[in-house]
Amino acid sequence: MKTFMREFKAFALRGNVVDMAVGILIGGAFSGIVTALTANFINPILNVVTGSATYGLADVAGFASAFLSAVLNFLLIALVLFCILKAVNKVASLGKREQAPEAPREKTCPYCREKIAIEATRCPHCTSVLEEQPQEAVF
Template sequence: MKKFMQEFKTFALRGNVMDMAVGVIIGSAFSGIVTSLTDNFINPILNLVTGGATYTLQDVASFASSFLTAVVNFLVMAFVLFCLLKGMNKLASLAHKKEEAPAAATTKKCPYCKTEIAIDATRCPHCTSQLLDVEKP
């Protein structure tokens, strides 16, 4: 069961699954803007042009207020998702941070002149001292 949960967590936190979830949530929030635009601007304009209805200044203010509310709701939803994903990415980067093994040394210091030389050198190229700590083949 523990392995199953680990596999599900890996699947759910994969990049493309998270991107699709964000797309669906943002899409549904944006559909609120489109619905509000249609209900509060396009339909009243069509009703006014065709003579189906007349509107007072209070009706127009109500339409504008409803549309602005939909836009603010979308922006709040987008900001919350942004913060949530930023936190999840930070958490994922901390969880996946593994300590790398140090790379094998390729140089060493000459005990006499203190310059860096190749690790397998038997004589220092700078001071020509013979290095005794290296085994000869």
């Protein structure tokens, strides 16, 4: 059972699955904005231009409030998804340990500026003898 839960966590928190879920939810909320824009602004304008309908001030206010409601719905969904993703990322990073930085494996030749192995005593590119700089003692 423990391995099953570990495998499910790895699957569910994988970047592609979470990104796809967020995309679907944001896309659904955005389609609500597009629908509200079409139903509450574009169609009434076309109705007025073609003469098939006339609207009063109360109708215009209703159209505007319906559109603003769709925009607010989108923003709330985006905010909730953001908070959920922050929590999911926090949970996913709980088991991970920070890795210590690796020791450098390369150095730069002071003569030709090519990358060479850190243990090299002679540059393989320009064949210069690499002398170690004596370290001054600090008192």
